[in-house]
Amino acid sequence: ENALKYSLWTLQFHVVANSINTKMLNPNFAIMCTPGASEDSFDNTDPFDFNSATYFLPLSSLMGVAIASIFTGVMSDKIGRKRIIQISTLGGTLGSIGMYLARDTFWGFCAASFGAGLFRGTLPVAMAYIGDVFTSKKEKSDRLGVIVGFYVLGNAGGGIFAILMGDSGLFTPLLLGAGFMALSYVLSMYYLIEPGDAQVIPVGKDKLEDDEDEDEEEDGLHKRPETLDGGTLWHIIVGAFADNVGSTALFPLCLSPLALEQYYLDFVEVGESPIMTITAYQWLSVCVALMVIPGTLITPMVFDRVGAAGGCVFGNVATGLLTMALLFIGNGKATTGMFAFFIIVMYLGFPLTVVSQLSTGPMLDLIAPQDKIGYAQGLNNTVMNLGMAVAPWIFGLLADFLGTNPAIWIGIGVSFLAGVINWPLMLKPGLGAPNKKLGEEHRFLKGEDTEFVEQALRGEFVDPGALHTINIDRAKNGKKALLPGVRSYEEDKAELKELRKHAKATFEFRKQWNDTVLSKLAEPDTQERLPEICKTLNYAYSANPEDVEKSHQQLGEWFAAYLRDGGYHAQVQPTIVKQMLMLAFPPIMTDDELTPENIEETFLNARRVTGNYLEIEKKNGYSYASLLGKGSSPTYFS
Numbered sequence: 001e002n003a004l005k006y007s008l009w010t011l012q013f014h015v016v017a018n019s020i021n022t023k024m025l026n027p028n029f030a031i032m033c034t035p036g037a038s039e040d041s042f043d044n045t046d047p048f049d050f051n052s053a054t055y056f057l058p059l060s061s062l063m064g065v066a067i068a069s070i071f072t073g074v075m076s077d078k079i080g081r082k083r084i085i086q087i088s089t090l091g092g093t094l095g096s097i098g099m100y101l102a103r104d105t106f107w108g109f110c111a112a113s114f115g116a117g118l119f120r121g122t123l124p125v126a127m128a129y130i131g132d133v134f135t136s137k138k139e140k141s142d143r144l145g146v147i148v149g150f151y152v153l154g155n156a157g158g159g160i161f162a163i164l165m166g167d168s169g170l171f172t173p174l175l176l177g178a179g180f181m182a183l184s185y186v187l188s189m190y191y192l193i194e195p196g197d198a199q200v201i202p203v204g205k206d207k208l209e210d211d212e213d214e215d216e217e218e219d220g221l222h223k224r225p226e227t228l229d230g231g232t233l234w235h236i237i238v239g240a241f242a243d244n245v246g247s248t249a250l251f252p253l254c255l256s257p258l259a260l261e262q263y264y265l266d267f268v269e270v271g272e273s274p275i276m277t278i279t280a281y282q283w284l285s286v287c288v289a290l291m292v293i294p295g296t297l298i299t300p301m302v303f304d305r306v307g308a309a310g311g312c313v314f315g316n317v318a319t320g321l322l323t324m325a326l327l328f329i330g331n332g333k334a335t336t337g338m339f340a341f342f343i344i345v346m347y348l349g350f351p352l353t354v355v356s357q358l359s360t361g362p363m364l365d366l367i368a369p370q371d372k373i374g375y376a377q378g379l380n381n382t383v384m385n386l387g388m389a390v391a392p393w394i395f396g397l398l399a400d401f402l403g404t405n406p407a408i409w410i411g412i413g414v415s416f417l418a419g420v421i422n423w424p425l426m427l428k429p430g431l432g433a434p435n436k437k438l439g440e441e442h443r444f445l446k447g448e449d450t451e452f453v454e455q456a457l458r459g460e461f462v463d464p465g466a467l468h469t470i471n472i473d474r475a476k477n478g479k480k481a482l483l484p485g486v487r488s489y490e491e492d493k494a495e496l497k498e499l500r501k502h503a504k505a506t507f508e509f510r511k512q513w514n515d516t517v518l519s520k521l522a523e524p525d526t527q528e529r530l531p532e533i534c535k536t537l538n539y540a541y542s543a544n545p546e547d548v549e550k551s552h553q554q555l556g557e558w559f560a561a562y563l564r565d566g567g568y569h570a571q572v573q574p575t576i577v578k579q580m581l582m583l584a585f586p587p588i589m590t591d592d593e594l595t596p597e598n599i600e601e602t603f604l605n606a607r608r609v610t611g612n613y614l615e616i617e618k619k620n621g622y623s624y625a626s627l628l629g630k631g632s633s634p635t636y637f638s
Helices: 003-025 024-033 049-078 083-101 106-117 123-133 137-164 173-190 231-250 255-267 278-330 336-357 360-367 371-403 404-427 448-457 464-476 489-501 501-523 523-526 530-541 545-565 574-584 599-620 626-630
Strands: none
Touching: 003 049, 003 083, 003 123, 003 137, 003 336, 024 049, 024 137, 049 106, 083 106, 083 123, 083 173, 106 137, 106 530, 123 360, 123 626, 137 173, 137 336, 137 360, 173 360, 173 545, 231 278, 231 336, 231 360, 231 371, 255 278, 255 336, 255 501, 278 360, 278 371, 336 489, 360 371, 360 530, 371 404, 404 599, 448 464, 448 545, 464 501, 489 501, 489 545, 501 523, 523 530, 530 599, 599 626
């Protein structure tokens, strides 16, 4: 367990270190592409203007990441996750150093960024690692969300370092990033364990090659498909690509150029003090990524309700609506109040948009066979990184030639289009809204007779001894007792004689069970365990209040139909019927639960009532009918 824990910590640190290096200089790009803004700024960015040059810098790095992602996932399927991570970590260390050395020219830096990006495509490997060591569907979904959360957190962390180290130069943070990658390499040597190693037994399995049980879906385990559904794979990837493209209008376009122009450049151009400073812009662009953290908390709740595909559509729509809101606010009058409102709306809404980005990994993991996990995640990351690389640059060109507002409106349209594309995925088995999982009391559990349990759940007659054995075993294992169904009177009417025929055996069994419990309660050892026994029985026989109400209502309807069919005319003599019912069924327990003080009295009362019914059965061959049968006089117990 500790080995897996340390291995996961090492993996998460690698993801953070890798993402820190990928996005470390993002807050400085606008300054780098403004000649004269800093002594480290590029002399020129020909042939690009400001917006297109600003977004071409991350494009060069992400193109390398995209190309690397094509191979890292597939190669990790063949030669192991750990080896690929170590190779990439070592290469990433050298890549960051190379970027620092190539800082003098725009195109030289872009070339070095591309080369470093070739060693930063390990996110699909990390996601495949999670798919290897966890078998629970929910656990995998949550852990994949954590990995993506660490990735985005690293993106924000890199930007924070860039801002804090601003006085030391625009490119100095790269050396810190190289240090993080070197540390990640050292940690991987000692703590990262290959998933096939016996030290990392997949969580949810008893051994490395454990076969899934027939009830694994009920137990929350995920059975992998034998083959990869190519159509669904590409459907997920295309939808995620559209989501990434549309998200570009939200971030970064709503910050740069929209907020940058509205709250900074427009004021500077006329010689006035801007509402937003460059430093404030840098912090805003970095810290918005931290909103992924609450996003990761929201995502599991969304998945529980609408599934991963539903979460994807939810995020797409949220992205479009939030971008529209920011566009309208940003085009209003530029005041301090409106700027504050812009920031509040952006920060409150951003966590909702993250849900769609956190949905792709779990969906791909669900459709991928064991030997294609890395391939599926790698292919997705390739397309995603291409989208993140190209989309901002293209939108930058659109903003330069068409204007900021038209470019953002195009992005809004793409976000809603992504929702339309992803909608059909909700109809795919396992990807849409999860079926409401039946409680233990409404389904068979591992080791139980499936046919017998289903028969009881349908409300058919089953052997009371066998049903009791099942429920006692459940109680011993901390499980809920089975709740048999209640058939309507019309369904039982033709089988009433058969039901009565089993009455004697049923009452005898219940009497013997009560006798057994009472004898056990008399033993000294049992007295010490009474609190534990009461707690176990109370839990086993507890049920959802809605189920209790439904069962009682169905029994009441059955009883009323039986009276009507037996000629009792309860509608004109309800009081007499109530009196008969109270005398025929005297109270067994008046407290809400069993306690050490009332348990013996409860079983004594139950034994007395069952014994009276048994005596009636022995006398006249009838059971329930002797109480309320056709033409029979009820028996009253004192």
